[in-house]
Amino acid sequence: MSTDKSEDKSLIGYFKSMHETWDILRWSMREFVNENARGYLKRVYFWSVLSRLVSLLNPWLVGLGMTGLFAHDKQIALFAVSALFVTYVVGTIFEWRTGHFIELALGENIRSIEHKINAIFFSKNLGLHLREGGKLTQENMEKGWNRLDMVQKSILFGGVDSGVSLVLSLSMLVILSPISGLIVFVCLLLNILFSIYLNQFIASRMEPVEKRFRRIFRKRGERWQGVERVITSGRHMEEVEEMNKEFSETLEEDRKIWLRYILGTMPRGILAGVSVSLVGLYAGWQVWIGHMAISDIVPILTWSGMSTQQIRFLARTEREVSWCTPSLKSLREALNLECDVQENPDAIELKQGPVSVEFKNVCHSYEHARKDSDKGPVHVLFNLSFEVKPGEKVALIGPSGGGKSTIVRFLLRYMDPMLGSILINGFNLKDIALQSWRNLVGYISQQPRIFDGTLRENLIYGLPLHERQTITDEEIWKIMRLLRIDFGNRLTHGLETRVGRNGMKLSGGEAQRVMIGAAALKRPRFMIIDEATSSLDAENQAAVQEGIDLLLQQQEASAIIIAHRLSTVMRCDKFVVLKPVESLAPGESQIECVAHSIEELFEHSLTFRKLAELEGVRAAA
Numbered sequence: 001m002s003t004d005k006s007e008d009k010s011l012i013g014y015f016k017s018m019h020e021t022w023d024i025l026r027w028s029m030r031e032f033v034n035e036n037a038r039g040y041l042k043r044v045y046f047w048s049v050l051s052r053l054v055s056l057l058n059p060w061l062v063g064l065g066m067t068g069l070f071a072h073d074k075q076i077a078l079f080a081v082s083a084l085f086v087t088y089v090v091g092t093i094f095e096w097r098t099g100h101f102i103e104l105a106l107g108e109n110i111r112s113i114e115h116k117i118n119a120i121f122f123s124k125n126l127g128l129h130l131r132e133g134g135k136l137t138q139e140n141m142e143k144g145w146n147r148l149d150m151v152q153k154s155i156l157f158g159g160v161d162s163g164v165s166l167v168l169s170l171s172m173l174v175i176l177s178p179i180s181g182l183i184v185f186v187c188l189l190l191n192i193l194f195s196i197y198l199n200q201f202i203a204s205r206m207e208p209v210e211k212r213f214r215r216i217f218r219k220r221g222e223r224w225q226g227v228e229r230v231i232t233s234g235r236h237m238e239e240v241e242e243m244n245k246e247f248s249e250t251l252e253e254d255r256k257i258w259l260r261y262i263l264g265t266m267p268r269g270i271l272a273g274v275s276v277s278l279v280g281l282y283a284g285w286q287v288w289i290g291h292m293a294i295s296d297i298v299p300i301l302t303w304s305g306m307s308t309q310q311i312r313f314l315a316r317t318e319r320e321v322s323w324c325t326p327s328l329k330s331l332r333e334a335l336n337l338e339c340d341v342q343e344n345p346d347a348i349e350l351k352q353g354p355v356s357v358e359f360k361n362v363c364h365s366y367e368h369a370r371k372d373s374d375k376g377p378v379h380v381l382f383n384l385s386f387e388v389k390p391g392e393k394v395a396l397i398g399p400s401g402g403g404k405s406t407i408v409r410f411l412l413r414y415m416d417p418m419l420g421s422i423l424i425n426g427f428n429l430k431d432i433a434l435q436s437w438r439n440l441v442g443y444i445s446q447q448p449r450i451f452d453g454t455l456r457e458n459l460i461y462g463l464p465l466h467e468r469q470t471i472t473d474e475e476i477w478k479i480m481r482l483l484r485i486d487f488g489n490r491l492t493h494g495l496e497t498r499v500g501r502n503g504m505k506l507s508g509g510e511a512q513r514v515m516i517g518a519a520a521l522k523r524p525r526f527m528i529i530d531e532a533t534s535s536l537d538a539e540n541q542a543a544v545q546e547g548i549d550l551l552l553q554q555q556e557a558s559a560i561i562i563a564h565r566l567s568t569v570m571r572c573d574k575f576v577v578l579k580p581v582e583s584l585a586p587g588e589s590q591i592e593c594v595a596h597s598i599e600e601l602f603e604h605s606l607t608f609r610k611l612a613e614l615e616g617v618r619a620a621a
């Protein structure tokens with residue numbers, strides 16, 4: 001039996017969900033409507049109030065014209081007709097002004113959404129981005145973006161306009177015929193009660209459906225990205241069917257909810273009919289008994305009709321808002337995720353110069369590992385201490401899953417370790433201004449990340465603005481030649497050759513070499529190389545390795561180099577061997593051995609000997 005705990009049918013539950021919707025809407029207006037847009041909106045409202053007022057005068061003028069006709073009073077009749085003409089002309093001008101500022105406000109809102117979402121997305125630390133099951137996904141952001149835009153249009157233009165029109169037409173009605181105004185007002189109150197009910201209905205039922213949609217869209221995005229694997233695995237037909245099935249099932253659920261919602265809105269339409277009829281009956285009776293002029297019937301019926309129509313428009317706005325709220329909720333959750341890496345306001349700015357790094361008793365376990373274990377935390381890193389002196393090149397050697405890439409994540413501060421500290425030039429990494437540290441680092445990741453654009457753009461991507469603007473082609477070619485990444489004569493347009501989406505036009509090895517070139521161009525003081533040469537053939541690998549060595553020597557940069565292939569780290573100054581964390585005795589450090597030569601490694605490290613044996617590396621190598 002499925003029970004949905006989030007569904008609270010009590011009155012308190014109704015109000016809670018109303019409050020939540022209200023809260024989300026306030027957040028979306030506060031965060032995403034900027035000062036300029038507010039300025040334009042004020043003008044939109046100013047002109048639209050004027051325009052509504054003018055259009056509301058029309059039925060009254062028609063009534064006046066009728067009075068003139070009944071009384072055979074030419075002056076009144078002519079005045080009414082001329083005034084009608086003027087109101088149409090003036091109304092048209094006011095509508096033009098309203099439309100003009102709506103367009104400006106709309107543009108400003110979209111700009112604000114685009115800017116804010118981008119800014120908040122990139123302000124989150126990488127640990128949050130890489131967390132499994134997280135909400136900071138492309139699909140979630142895109143859907144939130146669209147819904148935010150829709151909600152803003154719905155409320156700021158449709159909703160406010162209907163609200164203003166309702167208040168004005170109801171006020172005029174109350175002035176002319178208080179009882180008719182009361183009838184429409186009661187209709188409005190009943191509508192509000194319906195809204196509360198329907199809002200709660202949607203909020204409670206849509207949340208799980210939204211979650212399923214999110215999962216589906218994430219999977220779809222992943223499969224689209226991985227089209228090569230899907231097709232080469234012969235799974236494309238199956239995937240299409242599977243995705244269609246999952247989508248159809250979820251859509252069915254979604255549709256059921258919305259059809260019930262639409263059915264629930266029916267009484268409102270009937271209610272509107274009842275209230276206009278009641279006003280008609282009342283006004284007719286008033287005329288019948290001689291308490292009201294027949295010409296008053298026109299404005300009374302028109303204004304009550306307009307009021308009820310605006311109530312229905314408001315209901316439509318409310319429906320759109322309800323439809324968007326679940327996506328806005330998850331967008332808000334994603335954007336409000338608290339960074340688990342906080343930068344100290346008085347952070348230390350690192351200066352250009354030699355870099356030393358020290359890991360001191362670092363312990364860490366990823367969250368899921370802790371939950372799954374009944375024996376306490378399962379560590380990925382345990383009691384890890386080692387040092388990289390200025391200019392030293394240190395190889396990190398260890399089994400797959402041993403935590404090498406995790407060490408890199410700490411160094412780049414994707415997240416902080418649970419215990420222990422990392423010192424850069426003697427300062428705790430937590431106290432250092434991150435940007436100043438990242439400026440010193442050249443990072444080459446396991447996966448090349450090439451952007452669509454030219455080779456040049458990709459190579460200089462990590463340089464500060466002024467260097468990007470001033471760097472000459474000769475400087476770029478020099479580094480490329482040094483690293484043997486000049487691609488022979490394959491580049492059709494030299495540095496301006498386009499590399500395609502995800503570097504599609506480059507081979508795996510070429511893409512990796514571009515990443516190496518990009519890191520090298522930064523002239524970093526500290527290099528982090530995670531399996532950099534893994535997709536190169538033996539010849540290129542040796543050449544690139546030589547280039548990296550040369551570069552590191554020239555720059556006096558320190559480095560941490562991770563490689564599965566031992567041959568790529570042979571020329572390092574120091575070797576740090578990690579043991580598999582599962583094999584540690586209680587309290588034992590994860591570092592099996594720190595050596596300064598291959599011979600020393602062979603002598604002291606069992607893990608290394610095992611890896612070397614697998615690769616056929618000998619002590620004399």
Ligand SMILES: Nc1ncnc2c1ncn2[C@@H]1O[C@H](COP(=O)(O)OP(=O)(O)OP(=O)(O)O)[C@@H](O)[C@H]1O
Nearest residue numbers: 130131366368380399400401402403404405406407
């Ligand atoms: N985001 C994550 N959430 C949970 N567990 C993770 C996460 N990233 C890595 N792990 C786990 O932490 C352990 C260490 O992973 P890490 O990527 O640091 O290994 P590695 O030494 O770089 O391996 P390889 O040599 O294969 O690249 C692995 O067991 C992995 O399953």
Ligand SMILES: [Mg+2]
Nearest residue numbers: 404405406446
């Ligand atoms: Mg790794």
